Amino acid sequence: MPDLKSILSATKPLTLAGAPAGFLPWMLADIARAGGTAVFISPDEAAMRAVASTAPFFAPELKVLSYPAWDCLPYDRASPTLRVMSERLATLHALQSKSDKPLLIVTTVNAATQRTLTPFRIRQLVARLAPGERIGLDKLAALLQANGYVRLDTVNDHGEFAVRGGLVDLFPSGAEQALRLDFFGDEIESVRTFDPNDQRTTGRVDGFTLLPASEALLDEDSIKRFRARYREKFGANATSDPLYQAISDGRRLAGM
Template sequence: MNSPLNLSSSRLAPAASLPTLPRLLPQPPGVNRKAVAPPLMGSSDALALAQYATSAAERGEPIAVVCAEALAAQRLAEEIAWFAPGLRVATLPDWETLPYDHFSPHQDLVSERLATLYRASRGECDVLLVAATTALYRFAPPSYLAAFTFFLAQGERLDVDALRSQLALGGYQHVTQVVAAGEFSVRGGLIDLFPMGSALPYRIDLFDEEIESIKSFDVDSQRTLYPVPNVRLLPAREFPQDDAARTRFRGRFRELFEGDPSKSALYRDISNGVTPGGIEYYLPLFFDATATLAEYFPANATVAIHGDVGVAIERFWQDTESRYRLLRGDPARPLLPPHELFLPVDEFNGVLKPFARIELPETPARLAERATQALPPLQVDRRAGDPLHALKRFATSTRERVLIVADGLGRRETMQQYFAEYGFKPAIVADWAEFVRGDASPALAVGPPHAGFLWPQGGIALVTEA
């Protein structure tokens, strides 16, 4: 019942939801092999990935998109979901901290990461987008999430004391009023609980020892919203906090670092059950072995490399090694070497090698080699007698059907009124699928694409405000 922040939980809609068009991406030649896509202009990269993912999802094959930039991953997530709304699209966010920082990532980010990793491990993502630098991290093994995730359902018997202990082991905090993910409160027969990976908290009403009802509630007003049959509880951290994990941490700490561990505040905090800020950069000490992100993918997944990932990884490693040399001298807080926390380049390439791979390069190509083209200049010229002359001339002269995209309903209404003042009246369409199924041109819709493109083979020109 819990829906993570950037994940569509709907199952893939029928294939008709994405009308049949020429394919922009090649099919990889198989596992351990890669294909290189022709350069794609504007937001046609998102369209290409949406097409590929739709076909792959029908075969039960997810696609993981590793992006050179975090902003590109976020953009693609929004645009892919627009081009193919039936796909389950997820973004794995970064911690948004620098390596070896002394503070921990925001709990909302941890919540979203845990939910996305859990869904990926269960095959519930059709498209997973991640920045290359995030993909370099070493992760908790999938077995950790499986072991520390549990469900509560209406009608089940519930031992409140056992639940308290289980939540504490999962890293949840007991509070007087629940306002953030990873918190819970017990007041007699009422239990308020904000699961990690959930957009809303839940109120569990007990009758004796039976769960009588489960309802979501609003954090601000604390009023219940609607009933749900069950809730999923993920751990509150990306590492275990039980006695066995603390013992493992202390043992690994003594193995890796010289000197008296009792002089380290970090060591003492973990021994006393306290979670210090920045403990995420000691994550490998909580496990016998960590995992790579690739271990959350099934063997039949495709990996798409978007942009100049090699340059992004090289820059990350230079910055990380520089920070390690700068900060490693503190005996109270000794640092793990970078290779213990992040995948070196050779290891990163090695874990991706078994998958079918597609590269979407940013390298400029000759016009004839591009699958999609840049649009001609279409800017509004407010000094001209007809500010829309370039757009109107293009819409009437091009062989391609023209779809103009506004970034919101209000903006669409403003554009429609402005267009009408100069005799330009595009048809209103609900979305991409309606435009492609129909024959209207020019047309006006609402959507997230950030940059337009000309697609001669598909017979479409997408025009955005940017």
């Protein structure tokens, strides 16, 4: 097997065979540390998670971004979980800016071959919210639902939000903690963190970045494109399909 110097100075693709699984995190950490960025495409999610959790042991300064595949089958009547969608979108957003640390991106074959939002679309959808920002409760709720957030009575996981009087509980994509927005009229008065297990506030933050919670967006333009292409593909009689009707109404259906 070539040494690290030979790998980094190679002018054509190299095939490294026979490397023990336990050696991969060490090798990838060294490549990322020496080259600035490394991408590891694993055969499955278990191998991806193993590298992601082990590589920082060999290079504590390393920044690791995980990009998993959807955890559902094609054409299945089950949607990807909100946690997986959140992790994917947080990684795509993080790749928009240059990292000041060595970067290791770990993904799988399925994830790398899957279509997703363009970098421009992600930048277009990202919003920054902070105390003093003026946005009505109804407008915020509509924005969250259009960006894939699910409205529930109680927030427990990524991609969920709840409206209770002048409070909005929200667990943004890529965030480590759930957030509670306190409104005074149409103005955000404060942003606090809270524990979803007991719903108690745990601190305050100056603001946060709001990422979309789904790669299947239901904004006006997306719905219009879907309707036109669906009729083109399946004919005018297909408009009675539950999926067509749900998306036309801006509602999400299992399997999206």
